Amino acid sequence: MIYFNCDYNEGAHEKVLERLSKTNMEQTAGYGEDEYCGQARKLICRLCKDDSLMVQFLVGGTQANMTVISAALRPHQGVLSADTGHINVHETGAVESTGHKVLSLPSVDGKITAKQVEDAYRSHVEEDSFEHMVQPKMVYISNPTELGTIYSKAELEALSQVCRKNGLYLFMDGARLGYGLTSKENDLDLEQIAKLCDVFYIGGTKVGALFGEAVVISNPALKEDFRYMIKQKGGMLAKGRLLGVQFLALLEDGLYFEISRHANELAEEIRDACKKAGYLFLVENPTNQIFVILPDVKLAELGKNYSFCYQERVDEAHSAVRICTSWATSRESVEKLIKDIEG
Amino acid sequence: MIYFNCDYNEGAHEKVLERLSKTNMEQTAGYGEDEYCGQARKLICRLCKDDSLMVQFLVGGTQANMTVISAALRPHQGVLSADTGHINVHETGAVESTGHKVLSLPSVDGKITAKQVEDAYRSHVEEDSFEHMVQPKMVYISNPTELGTIYSKAELEALSQVCRKNGLYLFMDGARLGYGLTSKENDLDLEQIAKLCDVFYIGGTKVGALFGEAVVISNPALKEDFRYMIKQKGGMLAKGRLLGVQFLALLEDGLYFEISRHANELAEEIRDACKKAGYLFLVENPTNQIFVILPDVKLAELGKNYSFCYQERVDEAHSAVRICTSWATSRESVEKLIKDIEG
Amino acid sequence: MIYFNCDYNEGAHEKVLERLSKTNMEQTAGYGEDEYCGQARKLICRLCKDDSLMVQFLVGGTQANMTVISAALRPHQGVLSADTGHINVHETGAVESTGHKVLSLPSVDGKITAKQVEDAYRSHVEEDSFEHMVQPKMVYISNPTELGTIYSKAELEALSQVCRKNGLYLFMDGARLGYGLTSKENDLDLEQIAKLCDVFYIGGTKVGALFGEAVVISNPALKEDFRYMIKQKGGMLAKGRLLGVQFLALLEDGLYFEISRHANELAEEIRDACKKAGYLFLVENPTNQIFVILPDVKLAELGKNYSFCYQERVDEAHSAVRICTSWATSRESVEKLIKDIEG
Amino acid sequence: MIYFNCDYNEGAHEKVLERLSKTNMEQTAGYGEDEYCGQARKLICRLCKDDSLMVQFLVGGTQANMTVISAALRPHQGVLSADTGHINVHETGAVESTGHKVLSLPSVDGKITAKQVEDAYRSHVEEDSFEHMVQPKMVYISNPTELGTIYSKAELEALSQVCRKNGLYLFMDGARLGYGLTSKENDLDLEQIAKLCDVFYIGGTKVGALFGEAVVISNPALKEDFRYMIKQKGGMLAKGRLLGVQFLALLEDGLYFEISRHANELAEEIRDACKKAGYLFLVENPTNQIFVILPDVKLAELGKNYSFCYQERVDEAHSAVRICTSWATSRESVEKLIKDIEG
Known part of the structure; x- marks a missing residue:
């Protein structure tokens, strides 16, 4: 068969595993405060061409989504998502378990449009009893989507623009980002994504790592106390260097x-x-x-x-x-x- | 104008207010453990023809919905509702704030059908990765609905049957129950509702009281420790007798x-x-x-x-x-x- | 007996009840957006000598505590409280149910001191693994306390100072505030409390009203979207004018x-x-x-x-x-x- | 230095790493439903001499604590713990973030006694306004404790007895269980622990694994839908076999x-x-x-x-x-x- x-049927790419073996018996600081994580952070900043980015490594996608979203929102705020979005259908209500409604938008190809976001925001603002409704505050997209489609640069710019106009955070789930960025139809790169989104992640689990997602935060409001949130949500890996080492192996030479x-x-x-x-x-x-x-x-x-x-x-x-x-x-x-x- | x-533009029916005035300076136990609440409980049991019902009085509808739903569900469970359901659109995500997803079903007239519930339940059970999805465990309906429509006896029986078959709780929001039960098209009564639902409430706020909803629980599993939940969700009125007195005034002589x-x-x-x-x-x-x-x-x-x-x-x-x-x-x-x- | x-054994003071009766059949806007609430708001601002205060009326104390605290804190933040504090012992974990730890401080008379707050804050900041601990962000006091003691002006000033120095919100539970402010030993007034605290409430339930607590917010950060939080936590009374009318009756002539x-x-x-x-x-x-x-x-x-x-x-x-x-x-x-x- | x-300064024991390398490119089912996890489950059941145990593998300790506790408790229930307990001080309020109060008991050596648990339970039950307080429902201990002390068989039996008498779940955090079970003063074994506790875990992160905690559940009530909870809390590792493989390597030959x-x-x-x-x-x-x-x-x-x-x-x-x-x-x-x- x-x-x-x-x-995600196999383990990790051999180069990732080699690197883990090579560094195995070194003594390092825990919780992602080691040198390997430090180097991987710098490398990701370099790839995104922005030294001010905060980079934090988490173990899996649901954990990343739930941590980012609950760190960003106040209790009465919700996150807009395609109805097919991973957070809406395949995370056992992880986002709701942190208290927030996923405000779903209809989608046929896994994507949502700037117009849909604008309309959803408008309909909230213009509602007479707006305080009786969840306040949209974040937009969640995945790229590639759950249906393997990707956002064009123009589409992402439009989404980013409507978000900034209306004070919404734009969050890109990049669990399969590698497959998106190397698609023959892609016209986006890490630099643009870091600029256009407030937070996104570079998925490792599905692209050569044993596990791991590198969360990249550009919006200063979302950086504050983010590591507390990782710990609280159970995502702070004791031997955090395992994540740094893997992302170094994956990203250093374009692997x-x-x-x-x-x-x-x-x-x-x-x-x-x-x-x-x-x-x-x-x-x-x-x-x-x-x-x-x-x-x-x-x-x-x-x-x-x-x-x-x-x-x-x-x-x-x-x-x-x-x-x-x-x-x-x-x-x-x-x-x-x-x-x-x-x- | x-x-x-x-x-709910006015205060209370004059007979309600009179009763509050008449009992005003009496000293009673707090938190709904007074005699008026006791009498009102007995009266409601009598109207529902079931002495084993638990009756608890809450102040408002959102509070009642959030308390009942969060008392009934485990963290990974959700509640099925018409997309137009009050809990889905007009409670600022109160249900989600207690950690639970509202699983919305499309509806044109505010009602949902037994078939919709069965299909939703089936699609969960039959899904390969069912543990990655919210488990449906409760069905929320309102009667009358937000669109003023009502459930027939046959419809409620069908819903009740599909719920019982699949281990789902059936919860009826009766914020406007009086208007439903006295509709010329209605063929339901309190006795049947108490039998067919696991929990429902008799709304006072919109039907003659200053405020108040009488939550009626028939399913023993939902009775356990329910009063702890009322207190935790901020719904335990210190001078609880205000609720008992009002429901007595409303229900004693059919007012x-x-x-x-x-x-x-x-x-x-x-x-x-x-x-x-x-x-x-x-x-x-x-x-x-x-x-x-x-x-x-x-x-x-x-x-x-x-x-x-x-x-x-x-x-x-x-x-x-x-x-x-x-x-x-x-x-x-x-x-x-x-x-x-x-x- | x-x-x-x-x-809180009796109903309301007769003047409160009279006022409710007198206004009973008027048609007003719901949810506290009526004229009575408006007048009561203005009156409270006047008594506190600060027109910029936000005043919102809630039904009960647990509801007020839970709504204020969950509106103010991010998920990783906690609230310092005397171990005898109402939120720590007698609210069935309402604060925790919104996701926040109550960080209790030992107390013999129900009060906590500025030094205790400073030490608790210091011990968090200076801890090596501070991100593994709940971040103190708010100080909850009650005045009078659960043991009937009151804070002197000097004590409240010291608390306020240490809070502002360290970026902590100061929140006073005033469920029995009337009894505190009229104590022969008291040297505080509403104006000072509004200045020294970020948020407090004037309790009605235990001081002549049927129910009701007037939450007064001075810190702009805590005002933002506060009404969404009231609705979400089930505290937005449909006939909100009942609260405004009662506070008007209580406060207009010094009753x-x-x-x-x-x-x-x-x-x-x-x-x-x-x-x-x-x-x-x-x-x-x-x-x-x-x-x-x-x-x-x-x-x-x-x-x-x-x-x-x-x-x-x-x-x-x-x-x-x-x-x-x-x-x-x-x-x-x-x-x-x-x-x-x-x- | x-x-x-x-x-947890180093990676994994060489035999663990070897096993991960050897199985690296095999294709297996995800989410812990592979054969390695199956074998590791059986092995742990054998070591505990109870085939009916549920064994689930999680990545880390905070995640395990939070998942087990929130799966076990209803919203108004809390967990008793030594004041020095990891859940009480070093998990950024993870337990509270799922809505539950940690009810702390004083401890000088990291341990709590059966008498303390009995007294805490009694004081709740006998309290007049018990519904206004968090209901104790679970006892959390760590063995070894955060202070490196261990429970004797007699102490654990006493705790187990008082828990069963009062309907409390007994949960043992075994992040360092290996160090406890091989202490010269230890008189407990896995079989007894599985019998006396309702749920416990065998810690891998601190004892030779890259990461991983094997949660062992004996109480049927705690088994129900537990995997939904793992997924919701972000703890379901996509390549779950990494956990099975590691525990096999650690436990197969007594390593x-x-x-x-x-x-x-x-x-x-x-x-x-x-x-x-x-x-x-x-x-x-x-x-x-x-x-x-x-x-x-x-x-x-x-x-x-x-x-x-x-x-x-x-x-x-x-x-x-x-x-x-x-x-x-x-x-x-x-x-x-x-x-x-x-x-």
């Missing part, structure tokens, strides 16, 4: 982007094979996730050798599945799959 | 139902006048709220003498407004309004 | 202070009788609560006709009880009690 | 106990050296932490080559420090330190 069901590109290219090949075979897609997207609609008969056949992530029934004879490549996917596995798709 | 904008019927009848007259004048309705409903669509010109004219609650723009020349009658509305005011609608 | 067990003084004077007479009878006190204090230590035999005898609040066992033959007078206590009842104490 | 300041014993023995040698040198101890204890009182002059001298954890000033010329050994401490370092203590 070859697993294409998600992008993060190299392995992301690898996954995207393999995904593109699978996508092309699907197109050639005449299959349609639940959503068209240019990153490492492929949302293809397969005849049930075909799916049953492929299911003998491959694991996909079932999405939804499309009609009586067709289902949509998610096929994921990752930094760890081998060309060999992909060629085998393509042959079987074609066959 | 005559106010038809809501059903509650008499004044509710009064409001419904006046609403019906206004509704008829609107129909005769050719106006359409945002929603058709049989209680004290009328959601009529008026030409903007007519609205401007009426607006000189009457206050309504603006709902939404319908088209370039029409708006929907809510016109409310209540226990306190005089026939004189209504006749004047009808004349002006006709005129 | 005459009840001296607490100061609040007059009836408070009355209670203090009667308490003083009981206190003197106890002293003459040779009884000791759990704590010496100058307001409406008397914490006297009685022989169990005597207590049993008095218990036939009077209800006190049992405090604690002092030794094998003695118990401490709380005897409360209030605005509603009659001279007749007190004279009877004194005779029985002497007898 | 040699670090004796804590027991966990072997390396714990090693640390205890080295600690004993340091302790003896301190005694011989005439130094007193802040607390006497038999595990890997030594709380010794040193002359400031001596401390300054040692501080040139060794890092300790400063505890507190004892008098004008003396300070207490914590010296920690761990699984990673070398005999060489300890011998050097002993020489310098003696010298």
